[in-house]
Amino acid sequence: MLNRSSESTAIQDYYPDNFSWCYGCGRLNEKGLHVKTRWDGDETLTEFVPRPEHIAIPGYVYGGLAASLIDCHSTGSASLALYRREGHEPGDSEPVPRCVTASLHTDFIKPTPLGQPIVIRGRIKEVGKKKVVVQSELFVNDELCVRGEVTAVLAPAAMLGDEN
Amino acid sequence: MLNRSSESTAIQDYYPDNFSWCYGCGRLNEKGLHVKTRWDGDETLTEFVPRPEHIAIPGYVYGGLAASLIDCHSTGSASLALYRREGHEPGDSEPVPRCVTASLHTDFIKPTPLGQPIVIRGRIKEVGKKKVVVQSELFVNDELCVRGEVTAVLAPAAMLGDEN
Numbered sequence: 001m002l003n004r005s006s007e008s009t010a011i012q013d014y015y016p017d018n019f020s021w022c023y024g025c026g027r028l029n030e031k032g033l034h035v036k037t038r039w040d041g042d043e044t045l046t047e048f049v050p051r052p053e054h055i056a057i058p059g060y061v062y063g064g065l066a067a068s069l070i071d072c073h074s075t076g077s078a079s080l081a082l083y084r085r086e087g088h089e090p091g092d093s094e095p096v097p098r099c100v101t102a103s104l105h106t107d108f109i110k111p112t113p114l115g116q117p118i119v120i121r122g123r124i125k126e127v128g129k130k131k132v133v134v135q136s137e138l139f140v141n142d143e144l145c146v147r148g149e150v151t152a153v154l155a156p157a158a159m160l161g162d163e164n
Numbered sequence: 165m166l167n168r169s170s171e172s173t174a175i176q177d178y179y180p181d182n183f184s185w186c187y188g189c190g191r192l193n194e195k196g197l198h199v200k201t202r203w204d205g206d207e208t209l210t211e212f213v214p215r216p217e218h219i220a221i222p223g224y225v226y227g228g229l230a231a232s233l234i235d236c237h238s239t240g241s242a243s244l245a246l247y248r249r250e251g252h253e254p255g256d257s258e259p260v261p262r263c264v265t266a267s268l269h270t271d272f273i274k275p276t277p278l279g280q281p282i283v284i285r286g287r288i289k290e291v292g293k294k295k296v297v298v299q300s301e302l303f304v305n306d307e308l309c310v311r312g313e314v315t316a317v318l319a320p321a322a323m324l325g326d327e328n
Contacts, residue, residue, distance in 0.1 A: 018221060018222065019221055021219045021220075021221060021222060022219065022220050022221070022226050023217055023218050023219060023220075023226045023228065023229065024226050024227075024228045026219075029217060029219065030217075031217040032217065033228075053187055053193060053194075053195040053196065054187050055185045055186065055187060055190075055193065056185075056186050056187075056264070057182060057183055057185060057186070057319070058182065058185060062186050062187045062188050062232075063188075063232075063235045063264070063265045063268065064187065064188045064228065064229075064231060064232025064233075064235045064236065065187065065232075067228060067231040067232065067235060067268055067270075068226075068227075068228025068229075068231065068232060069228075071226075071227045071228045071231060072228065100220070100227070100272070100275075101227045101272050102271070102272055103269070103270065103271045103272065104227065104231055104268075104269070104270045104272075105267070105268070105269045105270075106231075106267065106268045106269075107266070107267045108264070108265050108266055108267065108268075111264075155221070
């Protein structure tokens with residue numbers, strides 16, 4: 001799970017190494033969540049199985065996990081969108097754009113059940129040169145639990161160190 | 165850290181046991197973050213030291229942690245506000261109200277440095293019978309990094325099981 005696979009369609013598997021430590025989605029963070037986001041037609045898709053400790057009160061997922069998943073799903077979706085606009089898909093040799101979150105808004109529609117797979121579907125609402133707005137819905141058993149909207153921006157060069 | 169202390173001023177130390185498993189703020193969740201929120205005058209205060217794995221890219225905290233901290237800080241602040249409105253402070257024998265998040269909005273003003281204590285200060289913007297709006301600011305070294313607004317509501321009886 002921590003290694004790149006040449007067959008992966010998840011954008012996070014193609015982030016450069018220095019952008020692969022994120023607790024939410026970094027393939028090199030051994031304690032992290034390893035969020036993986038890919039295209040599903042024109043939508044983006046993240047699937048995740050919560051750990052037992054990701055509890056709020058018994059039976060439900062804590063809100064911070066939902067927010068974390070939507071956050072990394074959305075920055076991943078933004079990278080996918082910027083990459084596709086350049087004519088690229090995950091697995092191409094061109095470097096993928098790296099995005100960070102400018103704003104994250106989550107509405108908790110109903111409590112998210114714990115113990116079953118979470119599915120997040122994203123729609124690219126707006127894609128500019130450096131800014132992407134992603135609308136997402138988080139489902140368990142096809143029931144909508146959380147709705148999110150994230151504005152993601154290309155990571156500033158200052159965040160990325162000497163490579164940029 | 166997992167036990168109640170009769171001297172604690174943190175509201176999470178007085179949540180009932182069935183509301184003390186939250187990954188973000190439950191004192192009974194051994195793998196969790198153990199967010200602790202208390203009054204500081206008319207503001208609410210949460211202090212937290214991130215773990216090394218809470219990284220985004222080297223040197224910075226991942227956004228999901230900031231969102232998680234603001235989430236539990238805000239539901240804790242909402243409990244404090246509702247409790248105080250009833251004339252109570254943490255440590256009183258009356259049961260504390262338990263709140264959940266209806267919406268969570270975070271704006272990332274600047275990257276949050278990793279490795280130093282995080283301080284979150286909350287202001288109670290609105291307190292109704294069952295709904296509290298909390299505005300929060302997250303600082304590292306007195307620099308504002310993230311601004312949050314949370315609408316918290318009293319946990320529905322259905323979430324709380326047979327005790328209610």
